[in-house]
Amino acid sequence: MHDSAPRFALSAPLASWSLLILLATYLLVGTTGHLPWRGDDLTHLGPIHAMLQGSEWLIPEIAGESYLGTGPLYYWIGALLAKALGGLLPVHDAARLASSIFTGLSLYWTGLAARRLHGSAAFAPAILLGMGSLGLVVHAHETQPMLAQLAGMALCYAGLGELSERPQRAGLQAGLGIGVTFLAGGLSGLGLTLPLVLIPPLLSPHCRTPRALGGLATTLGLSGLLIALWIMGVRATQPQLLPLWWNAEVLSMTPHSQHLTRISTLFQLLGWFAWPLWPIAGWALWRNRHSISTLQIALPVVASLLALLLVATTGGLRAASILPVLPPLTLLAALGAGSLRRGAANAFDWFGTMTFVFFAILVWLGWSALHFAWPPGLARQVARLAPDFQRTAMGMDVLLALLISSAIVILPMLTRRGALRSTTNWALGMTLLWCLAVTLWEPWFAHTKNYQPIAAELSRELSRQAPGCILRKGLGDTQRAALDYFANVRTQPFLSNSECRLLLAYASSGSIRNIPKEWQLIWERRLGGGRKAENFRLYRRD
Numbered sequence: 001m002h003d004s005a006p007r008f009a010l011s012a013p014l015a016s017w018s019l020l021i022l023l024a025t026y027l028l029v030g031t032t033g034h035l036p037w038r039g040d041d042l043t044h045l046g047p048i049h050a051m052l053q054g055s056e057w058l059i060p061e062i063a064g065e066s067y068l069g070t071g072p073l074y075y076w077i078g079a080l081l082a083k084a085l086g087g088l089l090p091v092h093d094a095a096r097l098a099s100s101i102f103t104g105l106s107l108y109w110t111g112l113a114a115r116r117l118h119g120s121a122a123f124a125p126a127i128l129l130g131m132g133s134l135g136l137v138v139h140a141h142e143t144q145p146m147l148a149q150l151a152g153m154a155l156c157y158a159g160l161g162e163l164s165e166r167p168q169r170a171g172l173q174a175g176l177g178i179g180v181t182f183l184a185g186g187l188s189g190l191g192l193t194l195p196l197v198l199i200p201p202l203l204s205p206h207c208r209t210p211r212a213l214g215g216l217a218t219t220l221g222l223s224g225l226l227i228a229l230w231i232m233g234v235r236a237t238q239p240q241l242l243p244l245w246w247n248a249e250v251l252s253m254t255p256h257s258q259h260l261t262r263i264s265t266l267f268q269l270l271g272w273f274a275w276p277l278w279p280i281a282g283w284a285l286w287r288n289r290h291s292i293s294t295l296q297i298a299l300p301v302v303a304s305l306l307a308l309l310l311v312a313t314t315g316g317l318r319a320a321s322i323l324p325v326l327p328p329l330t331l332l333a334a335l336g337a338g339s340l341r342r343g344a345a346n347a348f349d350w351f352g353t354m355t356f357v358f359f360a361i362l363v364w365l366g367w368s369a370l371h372f373a374w375p376p377g378l379a380r381q382v383a384r385l386a387p388d389f390q391r392t393a394m395g396m397d398v399l400l401a402l403l404i405s406s407a408i409v410i411l412p413m414l415t416r417r418g419a420l421r422s423t424t425n426w427a428l429g430m431t432l433l434w435c436l437a438v439t440l441w442e443p444w445f446a447h448t449k450n451y452q453p454i455a456a457e458l459s460r461e462l463s464r465q466a467p468g469c470i471l472r473k474g475l476g477d478t479q480r481a482a483l484d485y486f487a488n489v490r491t492q493p494f495l496s497n498s499e500c501r502l503l504l505a506y507a508s509s510g511s512i513r514n515i516p517k518e519w520q521l522i523w524e525r526r527l528g529g530g531r532k533a534e535n536f537r538l539y540r541r542d
Contacts, residue, residue: 009416012424013124023107026131026431027100030141030438032093036485037449038478040320041096041142044074046481048095048143051079058234059241062477063484063491066241068248069477072230073183074098074145092485095143102147103140107131109154109177110327114334116161117296125423126334129280132426133326135273135319137434146323149189152180153303153327156193159219160299164206167215174215175222182227187249188314192306192324194223199302204295255313262317270311273322276348276426277329283344284336296335303328337423349422353412356429360408360436364401367440384530385448392443401439408432451479454525454536455486458504461523461538462489469500473515474507479536503539512537 014022036042047060047067060067060075078095085094107130114126130136140147159174174197181189197219200207207216234242259266271278281304288297307324315321340348369379371391383389411432412425462470472480472491483489491504496516503519505512509531519539527534 010411010414010424010428012416012418012421013128014424014427019124019127022427022431023104023127023131025435026137026427027104027140029431029435030442031096031100032089034093034442034446035450035452036092036096036482037142037445038451038482039142039449040139040144040478041449042451042482042485043478044070044143044145044481045078045092045095045485046477047072047075048078048082049091049481049485051075052082052091056238058230059238059245063480065480066244067477068245070145071148071182071184071186071189073180074102074148077101077148078143092143096141099140099142099144099147102151103136106147106150106154106327109151109158110330111334113154113157113161114331116158117299117331118335121338122334125337125420126330128420128423128427129277129333129337130326130330132423132430133273133277133330134275134430135322136326137430139320139323141434144320144323145184146320148184149181149192150323150327152177152182152184152189153192153324155180156196157299157303157327157331160196160200161295163200163212163215164204164209167211168218171215171218172222175219176226178219178223179226182223183230186245187253188310188324190227191253191310192303195306196299196303199299200295203293203298207295253314257313259312259317266312266317269317269319269322270308270325273319274325274329276352277326277333280336280340281329281332282336283340284332287336287339300328300331300335304332338419340419340422342419345419345422349412349425352422352426352429356408356433359433360405363433363437363440364405367401370444385528385532386444387529389444389447397439401436404432404436404439408436448528451482451527452486454527455483455489457525458483458489458523458536458538459487462502465502465522465540468502469498470502470504471495471498471500473503473505474512475504476506479506501541503541505537505539507535509533511535515539 010018013019036045043062046062050061050063051057055061055064057076057079058072060070060072078098081097082091082094085097088094107127110130111123111126114122154177156174156177159170159172159177161170163170163174178190178193178197181193183189185192197216201213201216206212231242234245285292285297285301291297292301304325307328311322311325365375365378366382368374369382370389371394373379408429411428415421415424415428470489470491471494473494475483475491480491483491492498492500494503503515505515507513512535518541520541521537522540523538525536527536
């Protein structure tokens with residue numbers, strides 16, 4: 001076929017160095033250089049800050065209280081990075097680099113698993129498809145322990161993918177992957193990986209040889225050792241927390257039907273979060289439907305079903321909970337990306353380019369509304385969300401944003417034509433769109449998602465009060481982590497019979513209510529506006 005691409009065309013998929021440069025850009029832009037944002041970014045900075053302040057490392061803590069929501073592995077790496085880079089970067093920036101490390105490992109190990117299951121041609125497409133998924137980009141740049149679990153899942157897939165060829169190496173990798181998922185995600189990590197050990201010997205006679213079964217024994221032995229070491233460590237240092245941790249894990253893994261009452265919301269969330277993985281994975285499954293009982297197809301299919309089952313029947317209905325779906329769907333999509341029919345590949349390529357151009361225009365329109373109050377309707381909405389936002393001077397960031405916007409339009413035209421052009425352009429578009437959003441909107445994010453000014457004001461107000469304990473009402477893990485990190489302020493659960501003379505109350509999307517009459521308001525601060533407004537109030541009783 002005649003290649004009409006320009007002389008200086010990008011290969012599709014990208015070659016090693018260009019792929020590495022794109023991946024580094026994707027991982028690092030927006031990861032550092034800003035204060036921690038409210039939400040998961042601040043919540044999961046809390047345990048890292050606690051470790052750096054001398055708390056136990058086996059069970060995470062937030063502001064002096066045990067945090068049983070996730071495993072400690074991500075926090076270990078974040079704390080070690082903060083210690084190692086303490087003279088170069090702030091703690092929150094250094095710790096957040098753990099997300100870059102685990103996201104990079106997850107993408108690489110997913111590519112490695114694709115290479116072992118589907119052949120060498122699937123390696124780069126798997127990485128590009130993972131980078132292009134809509135649901136990963138924001139979480140890859142925040143303090144997010146779920147990313148460590150994704151890396152463990154991908155390593156487990158990669159190990160099981162070569163069990164028949166190199167059983168011992170495969171067993172070590174799969175066992176390490178299962179151990180990582182446990183240390184990162186607890187019992188949910190085991191549920192996503194441990195059942196997969198049964199797939200190779202059930203489906204492939206080459207995985208039932210003595211050497212292959214020995215590799216599986218290595219998998220079980222190594223993963224069991226890692227789990228046992230952590231449990232024994234907790235039992236030796238904090239034995240009272242072990243039953244609390246177990247009860248919390250069992251509760252988190254107990255199936256419920258709450259999501260089924262919001263099934264349309266669940267499908268909408270899965271639909272955009274896993275785009276464009278699920279349509280390509282669906283095509284791969286249809287095209288290979290006659291060989292679905294082979295290890296190459298059954299392993300990612302069963303892994304996808306386990307992840308979907310976990311998402312649909314446990315936990316809360318939120319975007320971060322969908323992350324475990326991405327690695328197995330990426331593995332399936334990598335099989336289908338190279339076999340898309342020409343019309344479908346061209347349509348996907350065109351749709352991707354138009355999508356990123358459209359969203360780039362929206363980013364610019366929002367920026368225009370922020371700085372020039374045009375378009376008026378959007379400007380009113382922006383002002384309502386952050387009425388006290390101070391516009392920053394326009395400088396090199398605008399010029400850089402113009403260059404990025406030009407690249408969003410030009411680079412897809414420089415990509416060589418072929419079956420994998422759409423996959424390459426999608427990863428390029430996602431990376432450039434993220435860079436554009438960070439360049440133009442980081443001051444807005446820093447203002448609307450920043451608790452530092454509130455913590456500083458509260459600290460000044462507390463310095464004028466008599467020393468003593470502080471009760472809390474309505475504060476969640478995010479607010480507690482922020483106050484501890486920014487101002488070294490810690491609170492206690494509200495008890496009516498407590499002798500504390502100060503009470504800090506918080507409410508989101510509403511006013512603070514049900515405060516007993518003996519409490520007198522002495523300080524108040526409001527963050528944001530509209531439906532997302534947050535209220536902090538400090539009370540004192542005499």
